[in-house]
Amino acid sequence: MRRPARGRRRSIALLAAAMAIALPLVATTACSSSSSASSDSKLTLQFTGPPVSLNPALGGNGLSATFTALSYDPLIYLSGDGKLVPDLATAWNYVGPDNKVFEMTLRHDVKFTDGTPLTPDAVVASMNYFLKAGGGLVSDAGPVESITAVGPDKVRVTYKSSNPDAAMTMTQYHGIGSIIGPKGLADPQSLLTSSDGTGQYRYNGKTSLANNRYDYDKNPGYFNPSAQRFKGVTIRIIGDPQAVLSAAQTGQVQFAAGGSTTADAAKQANLTVLSPPFFNWTLIVADSAGTVCKPLGDVRVRQAIAYALDRSGLANALGGQYASPSTQVLLPGIDGHVPDSGYGYDLAKAKKLMAEAGYANGFGLTILTESLLDRNTTYSQAIVEALGAIGIKATLQVESTGIGQFSGDALSKQYPAIIFPTAGVDMFQLHNQISAGLFNPFDNVDPQVESTLAQAFATDGADRTRLYQEASRRYQDLAWYVPIFSTQNLMYVSPKLSNVKASELNPNPVPVAPTAELAWHGK
């Protein structure tokens, strides 16, 4: 074969090579002069998935509360360090004994987006709508009997039984306290494309794109303009942990939900890593009557399970410095936690208890788990492995399609044990959570826990702490809930952002606050 002359070949080859490198070069030069799209006075946050709903009556809790907290002021604000601060309510107190009637005094001169003033009637209508709307947070509100307007500026909530936690339920995390205006209540569907609260920002459905970005513009009618520290706020939905880290490192987002796999890199990149304890990973021994799995009906078997887990080893192996062993239903620092108490790791005692119960050779157990919070079910697999030490041959049933499906599976009463985290910042919340739904599919009720807590809820101060601790110990003896380790809620904060605080009493801070001193701001 005759090849082309060398010189000509070279010129064609050079032309080809030039084309190959020209394209990216054109792209690079075309944009090297342009700058970042975000301006300093706008805040961009990251969240892992789309909001449960933008309607606060149907919305979610945890960090997802930010979606609604930006537009809807709560009656009472929970600050990052866990203090209750006046917001739409300037004062509150229980009326009479037993913590059954709770009264709040409303702030004056507050307006909804359409200029309608905040009145006791409007607040009552919003709270009643919440109770009927069918959202996932209804049980958080406590046993509400009635809500009434009292005089020109007061709202009174009456409970069927004692609720020591009324002020906490009115904060931005529990739905009932996030007040929706009359215009929004008249057309709840409109709350998905625009907001009708009194909050610092207004949701802008026109520039937002579902599952990608949620934009909020400054509310010109907000009651305390000095607390509005940003021109606007955007929440970007980024699920991939590596993409979250890159976005935080490059400053495209100033606040992001982190994870233990990227936390070290975030620290190296000069981001502040906040890590308040949050999830209490628990093996829920739901079938305590032994309906599906007979051995679990014996308290000695449940206690043996609690003794068989090497919590320090598991916490260290699974979460490193971002996890701690957990021996009680309440985490340290929360009212009702009993210092130096709970189940330790004692394999000999566990085996002895199993033998006493007649199960020295163990038994088979199916445990329901999910792979959304327990990524790749690494936690669950480690727990199953640990149970093998006392002869329990556990198999996992993994639900990977969503927490809703998981909840449905749990409630089907087919699974005697479940792995899922609890998360409560006080005993009232925790008890509400674990005594119902997927945490208690077999409807276990212990009269002793109920009566101790009923007394506790009707009192306060040192008496309440003593009773809460008594209930904690009782939960421990029952071993229906076997806490294993707590994981921290990791959050990455840009060095350009100030005043972001989180604590065990509020592991999910929001950027807005009713006073300038508490709100996040740029440096």
Add this chain to the structure above:
Amino acid sequence: MVKLLAHRIALSIPLVLLVSMVVFALESLVPGDPARTVLGQSATPENIAALHQQMGLDQPWIERYWNWLSGLFHGDLGTSVFTGDDVVTELNTRLGVTVSLVLCCVIVSAVAGLALGLFSAVRGGPAARVVDVLSLAGLALPNFWVAIVLVALFAVKIRLFPAIGYVEFAESPGHWVRSLVLPVIALSLFGVTAVAKQTRDSVLDVLDTDYVRVLRGNGVSESRIVLKHVLRNAAIPVVTVLGVVAVSMLGGTVFVEGVFVLPGLGTLATQATMDHDLPVILGIGVYFTVVVIIINLLVDLAYGVLNPKVRAS
């Protein structure tokens, strides 16, 4: 040629029907329940049953499919189970992102792949071997790894491009280009290497034919031979490969859009599947099928332009 196109378009109708039917059947095999997903953790069996009825999930399979199909003939793909938005509107707002991404990738694959392939074939020697090795490396490297490395280098280390996000062309053409550079490189690496390899092989084949020797014998210039005659004849298999690459890129968008947080059809497909949002999944199926049909039509048209025999048939 017109007959061929008409034939292809006629064939595309049963194809859309078949794909939608397969998607419908496959979705029904995915474990889980859309009503439960919508209602969340605190759903009661009564709420779920009521929503089933409202969503028409209690109807037989064939009836639900027929309802969807009759909507399709009126250009109505229904509403999203999860957000309540109109599916056509939802897909159209995201179509631009995916089309921008795929179109840029096809252009980059075609230009860079042709250039590299031509360089390798014409130049020969060690330089060509280097290009061959690079091509093989491009085929071997997984695009998710390439994407992560690109972000680490050109977004985090050297702040040339944004790590995430998409800017509309209408909003700012400069930012639009910036937001697409890294995703396009990550997604087109396979295309560039596939086209380069095919170009090199085809060009070498054509360079070996008698008519090239005749042209050379008649004193036609080398650049004219390569650019006018060889390239044209070598182009048909290259166009075929480019068509295949373009179609495979649609699948690639699902991943690349996720890593770079681009609001395209790929991310929507992932989210809709997680949510059991059947109307959206079916809508995406139809859109992707139509895009594949259009790509194939363009490939056929390109054959016609390149090869007179196709036009005559």
